Amino acid sequence: xxxxxxxxxxxxxxxxxxxxxxxxxxxxxxxxxxxxxxxxxxxxxxxxxxxxxxxxxxxxxxxxxxxxxxxxxxxxxxxxxxxxxxxxxxxxxxxxxxxxxxxxxxxxxxxxxxxxxxxxxxxxxxxxxxxxxxxxxxxxxxxxxxxxxxxxxxxxxxxxxxxxxxxxxxxxxxxxxxxxxxxxxxxxxxxxxxxxxxxxxxxxxxxxxxxxxxxxxxxxxxxxxxxxxxxxxxxxxxxxxxxxxxxxxxxxxxxxxxxxxxxxxxxxxxxxxxxxxxxxxxxxxxxxxxxxxxxxxxxxxxxxxxxxxxxxxxxxxxxxxxxxxxxxxxxxxxxxxxxxxxxxxxxxxxxxxxxxxxxxxxxxxxxxxxxxxxxxxxxxxxxxxxxxxxxxxxxxxxxxxxxxxxxxxxxx
Numbered sequence: 001x002x003x004x005x006x007x008x009x010x011x012x013x014x015x016x017x018x019x020x021x022x023x024x025x026x027x028x029x030x031x032x033x034x035x036x037x038x039x040x041x042x043x044x045x046x047x048x049x050x051x052x053x054x055x056x057x058x059x060x061x062x063x064x065x066x067x068x069x070x071x072x073x074x075x076x077x078x079x080x081x082x083x084x085x086x087x088x089x090x091x092x093x094x095x096x097x098x099x100x101x102x103x104x105x106x107x108x109x110x111x112x113x114x115x116x117x118x119x120x121x122x123x124x125x126x127x128x129x130x131x132x133x134x135x136x137x138x139x140x141x142x143x144x145x146x147x148x149x150x151x152x153x154x155x156x157x158x159x160x161x162x163x164x165x166x167x168x169x170x171x172x173x174x175x176x177x178x179x180x181x182x183x184x185x186x187x188x189x190x191x192x193x194x195x196x197x198x199x200x201x202x203x204x205x206x207x208x209x210x211x212x213x214x215x216x217x218x219x220x221x222x223x224x225x226x227x228x229x230x231x232x233x234x235x236x237x238x239x240x241x242x243x244x245x246x247x248x249x250x251x252x253x254x255x256x257x258x259x260x261x262x263x264x265x266x267x268x269x270x271x272x273x274x275x276x277x278x279x280x281x282x283x284x285x286x287x288x289x290x291x292x293x294x295x296x297x298x299x300x301x302x303x304x305x306x307x308x309x310x311x312x313x314x315x316x317x318x319x320x321x322x323x324x325x326x327x328x329x330x331x332x333x334x335x336x337x338x339x340x341x342x343x344x345x346x347x348x349x350x351x352x353x354x355x356x357x358x359x360x361x362x363x364x365x366x367x368x369x370x371x372x373x374x375x376x377x378x379x380x381x382x383x384x385x386x387x388x389x390x391x392x393x394x395x396x397x398x399x400x401x402x403x404x405x406x407x408x409x410x411x412x
Contacts, residue, residue, distance in 0.1 A: 006310060010317035030286045033279040034326030035333060038383055041272035042334025043341065045375050048265040050368030055258055058364070059193050060227060061127040064094075066234050066249045068241070069219030077217045080241070084222065089233050092223040094118065097207035099218075103145075103200065104162040108153045114163070114200040116207020116217075124221070125201070128189050132201075135186040140206065143183035146199030147190035159185045163202075167212040179210035192365050273382065280386035283322060287315055287394030298398055308399035315398050319391020323384045330383070331376055342367045 074080060074095075081093045097116035102109060117125055119137035126133060128144075136142045143161060145153070155161060165179040183206075189199055202210075208217060222237075224230055227250070234247035251258075291298070298311055345367045349355055357365050 006313045007317055009314045010321055030279070030283040031322050031326045031329075033282050034276070034323065034383060034387070035330040037272065037275040037279045038327060038330025038379060039334035039337055041269070041276065041379055042331060042371070042376065043337045044268050044272060045265070045379075046334075046338035046369045046371045047341065047367065048261065048268060049370035049372055049375070051261050051364070052258075052265065053370045054193075054364050054368045055254070055261060056227070058191065059254065060250060062124055062191060062193065062195055063250050063254060064124070064221035065224040065227060065230050066090075066222040066237065066247055067219055068222065068237065068245060068247050070245050072244065073213050073216045074219055075214075075216040077220060081220055083240075084220065084237065087233075087237065089225050089229070090222050090237075091225055094124075094221045095204060095217040095219075096221050097204060097211055097213060097218045099165050099207060099211045101200070101210075102164040103149070103153060104164065105153050105155050105159060108155075110149060110152050112149055112198055112200045114165070114202060114207065116202050116204045116211075118204045129191065132187045132189055136201065136203065138186065139184065140203055141181070141183045142186040142203060144187045144189055144199070144201040145185060146196040147188050148197035149200060150185070150188045155185050155188075157185055157188060161185060163210065165210040177212065179212060181206060181210050194364075196365070276379075276383050277386060279326075280383075280390040283319060283387055283390040284393055287319060287391055288397065290318070291315065291394050291398045295398075312395035312399040315395035316388065316391045319387050319395075320384070323387025326387070327380045327383050331380055334379075335371055335376070338369050338371050341369055 068074075068080070068084065077095050081095070084090055084093050095118060099114045099116070100111070101114045102111055115124075117136075119125065119133060119142075125136060132144055136144060143163075145155065150156075153161070161183050163179075163181050163183060165181075167177040167179060183202060189201075190196060191199075204217065208214060211218075224233055226233075230249035231251055234249045238245060238247045301311060302308075345356060355365070357367060
């Protein structure tokens with residue numbers, strides 16, 4: 001029996017409607033289970049990939065990779081900056097002033113951690129959407145707030161706000177002193193991340209004056225070449241600096257979140273691959289029933305000279321066909337579902353007037369999706385391999401059928 005004839009019989013047993021109802025029905029059930037499992041796995045992995053991408057490209061673009069600070073402030077920050085930039089792994093170093101403040105607008109009062117940045121020399125400002133950097137550079141009393149903080153203050157662009165900044169005992173203002181200044185809201189930054197709830201930016205010189213640092217700064221924000229080598233780099237840089245300096249990095253503040261995303265992705269992948277395995281196990285039972293249903297045909301083929309290997313090949317091809325169709329339709333459905341998920345979630349949120357993702361709780365305020373071709377190839381390859389393996393036992397069972405015994409049973 002040629003391969004072409006085996007393929008023709010496998011197609012007939014799998015998808016020939018009108019005759020062979022049982023085999024077609026069982027093959028359809030196996031295909032449907034495989035399609036649903038693959039589509040679900042593609043959609044879930046695409047969402048997890050989206051969170052991973054947003055973590056790396058959006059959140060970590062707004063967070064300094066390494067922060068160098070001093071207990072007493074950093075008066076010689078320009079020399080320190082030149083020294084740090086000589087390290088081959090450091091790509092940028094920006095001065096900053098960190099302060100805690102009361103933000104007052106009329107009767108509205110909010111507390112937030114403010115940040116003073118140099119308008120033309122900050123990776124954070126460059127990463128913010130819109131023309132935030134240009135608005136900051138336009139005036140000395142510029143203030144930029146995150147969208148969530150601005151909503152709580154009921155502030156709009158052009159409003160005037162008062163900032164009260166307590167000065168610690170280790171600053172030049174002395175213990176118990178308070179800095180106060182009036183600022184104009186020049187931009188509201190909506191990043192779609194947790195920064196929207198806490199972001200408050202002013203010019204570096206104004207922040208230093210309010211905090212009592214004079215011409216000094218709180219520290220330096222560093223950008224590095226390798227995001228995942230910041231721990232070792234931070235230790236190395238601190239070892240090169242005089243006593244009194246310390247370093248923090250993004251893994252201390254966001255590392256748990258990134259690790260949780262990776263762990264969730266791995267666990268969900270294992271769970272959903274097991275669903276594909278269950279669908280493949282269902283294929284075993286379906287093909288065994290098909291073999292039982294078609295044992296008369298198998299016996300006739302054997303008496304006409306078909307070998308056991310040829311009979312086995314028919315059912316292996318049937319498993320491969322079911323796998324190929326299930327993988328193709330499942331991947332297509334999964335990609336379509338993944339691309340439609342953000343809009344579907346948005347429509348449900350608008351319908352219910354409720355936000356499923358809010359930056360008060362989640363790192364982003366939308367459902368990110370990233371469909372990776374590598375995931376599609378691995379899912380399709382694993383599913384097809386499972387289907388081929390699942391078809392081996394029914395194929396061997398069909399090849400071992402004794403034609404004389406089968407025909408004798410059918411005669412009686």
